[in-house]
Amino acid sequence: MNARTHPVPEQFDDPVQQREAATLGMWAFLATEILFFGVLFAGYTLCRVRFPEAFAEASRHTDMLLGTIETAVLLTSSCAVALSVREVQLGGRRLATALLGVTALLGISFLVMHGFEYYAEYQEGLIPSIHYTQQGVYAHGMAIFYCLYYFITGFHSIHVTIGVVLMGVMGWRTWHGAFDQDYHTPLELTALYWHLVDIVWIFVYPVIYLVGRAG
Amino acid sequence: MSTVELPLPRSYLEEGFGLRSWLLTHDHKRIGVLYGLGITFFFFLGGLAAALIRWELVTPAGDLLSAETYNKAFTFHGVVMVWFFLIPSIPSTLGNFLLPLMIGARDVAFPRLNLFSWYLYMVGGIFTLACLLLGGVDTGWTFYTPFSTMFSNSHVLMAVVGVFIVGFSSIFTGLNFIVTIHTLRAPGMTWMRLPLFVWAMYAVALVMVLATPVLAMTLSLIGLERLFGVGIFDPALGGDPVLFQHFFWFYSHPAVYIMILPAMGLVSELITHGARRRIFGYKFMVYAIIGIAVVGFLVWGHHMFVAGQSMYASIVFSILSFIIAVPSAIKVFNWTATLYKGDISFDAPMLYALGFVGLFMLGGLTGLFLAATALDVNLTDTYFVVAHFHYIMVGGAVMAYLGGIHYWWPKITGRMYSEAWARFAAILMFFGFNLTFFPQYILGVEGMPRRYHEYLPQFQVWNVLSSAGATILGVAYLLPLLYLAWSLRHGARAGPNPWDATGLEWQTASPPPPHNFDVTPTVTEGPYAYRR
Numbered sequence: 069m070n071a072r073t074h075p076v077p078e079q080f081d082d083p084v085q086q087r088e089a090a091t092l093g094m095w096a097f098l099a100t101e102i103l104f105f106g107v108l109f110a111g112y113t114l115c116r117v118r119f120p121e122a123f124a125e126a127s128r129h130t131d132m133l134l135g136t137i138e139t140a141v142l143l144t145s146s147c148a149v150a151l152s153v154r155e156v157q158l159g160g161r162r163l164a165t166a167l168l169g170v171t172a173l174l175g176i177s178f179l180v181m182h183g184f185e186y187y188a189e190y191q192e193g194l195i196p197s198i199h200y201t202q203q204g205v206y207a208h209g210m211a212i213f214y215c216l217y218y219f220i221t222g223f224h225s226i227h228v229t230i231g232v233v234l235m236g237v238m239g240w241r242t243w244h245g246a247f248d249q250d251y252h253t254p255l256e257l258t259a260l261y262w263h264l265v266d267i268v269w270i271f272v273y274p275v276i277y278l279v280g281r282a283g
Numbered sequence: 284m285s286t287v288e289l290p291l292p293r294s295y296l297e298e299g300f301g302l303r304s305w306l307l308t309h310d311h312k313r314i315g316v317l318y319g320l321g322i323t324f325f326f327f328l329g330g331l332a333a334a335l336i337r338w339e340l341v342t343p344a345g346d347l348l349s350a351e352t353y354n355k356a357f358t359f360h361g362v363v364m365v366w367f368f369l370i371p372s373i374p375s376t377l378g379n380f381l382l383p384l385m386i387g388a389r390d391v392a393f394p395r396l397n398l399f400s401w402y403l404y405m406v407g408g409i410f411t412l413a414c415l416l417l418g419g420v421d422t423g424w425t426f427y428t429p430f431s432t433m434f435s436n437s438h439v440l441m442a443v444v445g446v447f448i449v450g451f452s453s454i455f456t457g458l459n460f461i462v463t464i465h466t467l468r469a470p471g472m473t474w475m476r477l478p479l480f481v482w483a484m485y486a487v488a489l490v491m492v493l494a495t496p497v498l499a500m501t502l503s504l505i506g507l508e509r510l511f512g513v514g515i516f517d518p519a520l521g522g523d524p525v526l527f528q529h530f531f532w533f534y535s536h537p538a539v540y541i542m543i544l545p546a547m548g549l550v551s552e553l554i555t556h557g558a559r560r561r562i563f564g565y566k567f568m569v570y571a572i573i574g575i576a577v578v579g580f581l582v583w584g585h586h587m588f589v590a591g592q593s594m595y596a597s598i599v600f601s602i603l604s605f606i607i608a609v610p611s612a613i614k615v616f617n618w619t620a621t622l623y624k625g626d627i628s629f630d631a632p633m634l635y636a637l638g639f640v641g642l643f644m645l646g647g648l649t650g651l652f653l654a655a656t657a658l659d660v661n662l663t664d665t666y667f668v669v670a671h672f673h674y675i676m677v678g679g680a681v682m683a684y685l686g687g688i689h690y691w692w693p694k695i696t697g698r699m700y701s702e703a704w705a706r707f708a709a710i711l712m713f714f715g716f717n718l719t720f721f722p723q724y725i726l727g728v729e730g731m732p733r734r735y736h737e738y739l740p741q742f743q744v745w746n747v748l749s750s751a752g753a754t755i756l757g758v759a760y761l762l763p764l765l766y767l768a769w770s771l772r773h774g775a776r777a778g779p780n781p782w783d784a785t786g787l788e789w790q791t792a793s794p795p796p797p798h799n800f801d802v803t804p805t806v807t808e809g810p811y812a813y814r815r
Contacts, residue, residue, distance in 0.1 A: 079388065079391070079392065079394065080392075080467075085466055085467070088466050089463075089466040089467070092462045092466065093458060093459075093462045096457075099492060099493065100493070100495070101496070103493060103494075103497055103500075104496040104499065106496075106497070107497050107500035107504075107530055108500065111504070111515050111526060111530075114526055115522070118523070196511070197511040208519075208520045209521060211520050212515055212517075215513055215514050215515055216515060219504065219507065
């Protein structure tokens with residue numbers, strides 16, 4: 069199909085082996101990511117068991133509307149990148165590039181919305197050690213909640229930022245015809261990474277925004 | 284057909300001689316050598332700190348080092364030896380060099396990532412050295428909160444950043460090994476034909492990939508807590524300092540297996556060669572390696588028997604710690620059974636291997652003392668613990684590492700070392716080691732606590748013996764540095780297989796050509812096909 073075949077690095081016998089290796093490498097990397105975030109979620113779980121009321125109270129100070137829109141935006145972006153991979157597999161290029169652009173833009177809008185959230189929280193005095201004005205019985209427990217909130221969402225936002233950059237690079241390469249039906253491993257693996265970032269957010273959303281909002 | 288004159292294959296060492304050809308290399312063999320240079324440097328640096336500690340402890344009074352300097356000395360010793368020597372020692376040097384050779388591959392799966400991991404190791408090392416030059420860190424290598432986050436006035440942040448960076452080097456090495464073993468095995472190299480060293484590398488890579496992120500994240504939390512003064516370990520907010528210990532040991536106990544599993548794999552190679560026999564119970568050895576790696580994730584709580592952990596948690600962790608002794612014991616029995624009716628030669632690698640088995644056994648058995656909750660309350664934070672883990676890490680891992688360096692030295696350099704000197708050093712090391720650390724068991728049982736720069740006069744005899752042993756041990760460690768360096772120029776040339784050993788790595792030239800094999804080998808039988 070494609071005469072301009074992708075050169076296989078010398079350690080591999082053929083493109084199939086290279087593809088297997090790259091894919092397995094990505095999955096192993098995603099396993100480490102789960103453990104990175106796992107520490108934060110484990111810390112969250114333990115602290116929430118210690119301070120259930122304070123965590124519920126702190127959660128009510130978060131912006132549920134923005135959080136929900138962010139969730140919708142990230143899920144849509146994951147759909148876009150999945151469609152882009154499918155498009156490349158079918159031989160398309162223009163639509164695939166456009167879909168990657170959409171993914172990147174949705175990622176950026178996610179970050180911007182999060183920036184607004186942080187700013188509102190700063191004004192409300194919810195940032196421990198920088199500007200924290202909460203008083204009352206729950207003040208300490210809420211400080212712990214907000215420490216975790218900034219660790220988790222900050223670390224997640226770093227991942228989104230890296231993802232946006234990767235989407236840009238992949239869009240550039242797709243547009244210039246680097247991928248086709250036979251060779252599109254980097255694009256596929258970038259999409260895999262983006263899905264992980266998305267899945268992590270699916271766990272972040274309930275534990276940060278929805279806790280304490282029942283009833 | 285016209286015959287084409289093939290040029291003689293150049294070795295990987297002759298592929299380029301400039302600094303550039305080394306610093307930008309993608310060759311796993313060269314990266315292994317680069318790692319070897321790095322860890323040797325850090326080994327002697329950490330050794331200097333140990334020398335200071337032992338020197339201080341010759342007399343009961345704290346006269347040589349102030350309490351603060353002493354704290355910095357043992358912290359530096361711990362940080363350097365754990366993260367910059369022991370963890371990368373066997374996997375990153377010998378593993379990098381040998382893994383592709385042993386499975387018949389041309390390189391690891393991701394050569395650039397491999398080089399990058401070496402650079403991360405060096406950058407992490409520079410941070411740690413900078414921390415030392417700025418005045419050091421005094422928290423102990425464990426960075427326990429809240430001391431490390433609130434009270435210590437030393438350069439905790441710098442040290443934490445150094446360890447954080449070197450953690451990524453280990454993650455990338457592990458990731459590379461997993462993918463390499465899965466995808467790049469030569470035709471016929473089935474899983475049950477892998478040499479045990481490769482199995483050990485596989486298990487250790489799994490542990491590195493799954494445990495190290497927890498350390499990295501925990502250290503980040505420490506760093507942020509120190510920077511901003513609040514965090515989830517902060518007792519002033521009602522946070523939990525013991526949570527830090529859980530996270531830390533969730534990495535650091537598996538890290539013990541990162542140190543010892545490669546040694547176990549390596550010793551299996553040395554013993555089969557030294558006894559010229561197949562390994563006894565190959566499948567059991569494989570299952571034991573995997574068993575240790577898996578159960579190793581479930582025993583971290585035995586570091587916290589006195590830290591206010593629930594009694595029921597302690598009981599479970601205690602039972603699991605006893606269980607993990609079973610696969611370790613299987614390995615010791617199988618090594619011994621391999622020797623039975625073997626054609627044993629006492630060359631230097633074999634002396635190291637036999638030393639390993641004995642010292643590992645003593646370290647492992649005293650580990651059972653510490654796994655018993657009641658006895659552990661007595662022994663926690665005494666020299667008994669210090670002696671126990673040094674038997675595993677120095678008596679075990681370092682002996683195995685040096686045995687491996689000797690065994691594969693002809694393959695790496697193409698030269699033979701001086702056998703007489705090597706045997707002398709191995710024996711000296713064995714005696715020096717026991718003289719250093721056996722007295723510490725006795726000190727621990729008598730109740731001498733660790734991490735103090737002064738002690739009661741009644742402990743002096745054992746401390747003097749220990750320091751004398753440390754001097755002998757120091758000399759024994761310097762010897763290989765000298766005679767191995769000498770052999771680089773003056774050693775006899777080694778053929779492809781000077782030991783008459785089995786294994787794919789011995790089927791190619793010494794030193795190997797850049798892409799390891801002229802023709803990809805096809806494997807038709809299991810490892811260790813010695814005469815009997």
